[in-house]
Amino acid sequence: MSDEQSDKFGYLKMVDIFQDLSEEEIEEIDRATTMSTYRRGKIFYMPEDTSEVLFLVKKGRVQLYRISPDGKKLVIATVEPGSV
Secondary structure (H helix, E strand, C coil): CCHHHHHHHHHHHHCHHHCCCCHHHHHHHHHHCCCCCCCCCCCCCCCCCCCCCCCCCCCCCEEEEEECCCCCEEEEEEECCCCC
């Protein structure tokens, strides 16, 4: 297991929603997921995207926002590390 994989597995074990899972179940989630890093300002999900996804914020902050009819950015929330 590479350092990145080991780091991801360890992080998954600490996330609240996975606390009651067995080691094998967490290993399956580890195999089925990817860990990504995004640069500041990067939009990585839009409401019209068709895939169903779950994001876990490990580091940094993520703004959830909508664009108003007049084109202004309306921040709904800012999520911190540990947020799902």
